Amino acid sequence: xxxxxxxxxxxxxxxxxxxxxxxxxxxxxxxxxxxxxxxxxxxxxxxxxxxxxxxxxxxxxxxxxxxxxxxxxxxxxxxxxxxxxxxxxxxxxxxxxxxxxxxxxxxxx
Amino acid sequence: xxxxxxxxxxxxxxxxxxxxxxxxxxxxxxxxxxxxxxxxxxxxxxxxxxxxxxxxxxxxxxxxxxxxxxxxxxxxxxxxxxxxxxxxxxxxxxxxxxxxxxxxxxxxxxxxxxxxxxxxxxxxxxxxxxxxxxxxxxxxxxxxxxxxxxxxxxxxxxxxxxxxxxxxxxxxxxxx
Numbered sequence: 010x011x012x013x014x015x016x017x018x019x020x021x022x023x024x025x026x027x028x029x030x031x032x033x034x035x036x037x038x039x040x041x042x043x044x045x046x047x048x049x050x051x052x053x054x055x056x057x058x059x060x061x062x063x064x065x066x067x068x069x070x071x072x073x074x075x076x077x078x079x080x081x082x083x084x085x086x087x088x089x090x091x092x093x094x095x096x097x098x099x100x101x102x103x104x105x106x107x108x109x110x111x112x113x114x115x116x117x118x
Numbered sequence: 119x120x121x122x123x124x125x126x127x128x129x130x131x132x133x134x135x136x137x138x139x140x141x142x143x144x145x146x147x148x149x150x151x152x153x154x155x156x157x158x159x160x161x162x163x164x165x166x167x168x169x170x171x172x173x174x175x176x177x178x179x180x181x182x183x184x185x186x187x188x189x190x191x192x193x194x195x196x197x198x199x200x201x202x203x204x205x206x207x208x209x210x211x212x213x214x215x216x217x218x219x220x221x222x223x224x225x226x227x228x229x230x231x232x233x234x235x236x237x238x239x240x241x242x243x244x245x246x247x248x249x250x251x252x253x254x255x256x257x258x259x260x261x262x263x264x265x266x267x268x269x270x271x272x273x274x275x276x277x278x279x280x281x282x283x284x285x286x287x288x289x290x291x292x293x294x
Binding site: 111 | 133136137139140141143144146147148150151152154155156158159162163166167169170175176177179180183198201202205206208209212244247248250251254255273274277
C-alpha cells in the first residue's frame with residue numbers, strides 16, 4: 010500500500026473547501042433566516058432604535074429620578090408664573106371693588 | 119431548535135419590557151408634574167380665591183396690599199363702617215340729581231334755566247361726594263405707614279381725578 014506524500018496531502022487539504030448546500034426541506038431554517046433579516050432591518054430603523062435607547066436610559070434609576078425632578082421643577086415654575094398672573098389679575102379686581110365700595114359716584118352708576 | 123427559538127425571543131421580550139418600563143416612568147413623571155402644578159397653584163392662589171368669593175374680600179385685600187397691622191386694620195375697618203352709610207346717602211343724592219337732570223334734558227328742547235339749575239345741582243352733589251371721598255382717603259392713608267399711605271393715595275387719586283377711567287389711563291405714561 011502506497012502512503013501519500015504528506016506534502017501532497019497538505020496541499021489538497023488547503024485547497025479543499027466545503028460548500029454546504031441548504032437542504033431543500035429545511036423550512037424552519039429559512040424562517041429563522043427571514044426573522045433574522047427582519048429583526049436586523051427593524052434594529053436599523055431610527056425611531057424604534059431611539060425609543061429603545063430612551064427606554065434603556067429611562068429605566069436607570071438615576072435618569073428616572075432626574076426626569077421626575079426635572080418635570081416637577083418645570084411644572085412648579087410654570088405654576089408660579091401662572092399664579093403671579095392670577096394674583097395680579099385678582100389684585101386689580103379687588104382694587105376696583107374696594108374703590109367702588111367707597112366711591113359714591115361709582116356706586117350710583 | 120427549541121434552544122434556538124428561546125435565543126431569538128429573549129432580546130425582543132427584554133426590549134419590549136424596557137420600553138414598557140420607560141413609558142411607565144414617563145407617565146409617572148407627567149403625573150408628578152401635573153400634581154405639582156395643581157398643588158402649587160392652588161396653594162399660592164388660595165388667598166386670592168378666598169378674597170374674590172368673600173363678601174368683604176376687598177377689605178382683606180386692603181389689609182394685605184397695604185401691609186396693615188391688626189390695630190391699623192381695625193381702625194380702618196371702623197372708619198369704613200362709619201363711612202358706608204354716608205356713602206350710600208351720597209350715592210342716593212347723586213342718583214336723584216342725575217334723574218332730575220335726565221328728566222329736564224328730555225323735557226326741554228333748548229337749554230332752559232331749569233336744565234342749567236339741574237346741571238348745577240348735579241355737579242354740586244358730585245363735588246360734595248368727591249370732597250367726602252377725598253376726606254375718607256386722607257383719613258385712611260393717615261392710618262397706614264408713610265410708604266403704604268402714599269401708594270394708597272396714588273391708587274385712589276385716579277378715582278377722584280377721573281372716575282371711571284383706569285389708573286394707567288389717567289396718568290400719562292409719557293409724562294412719567
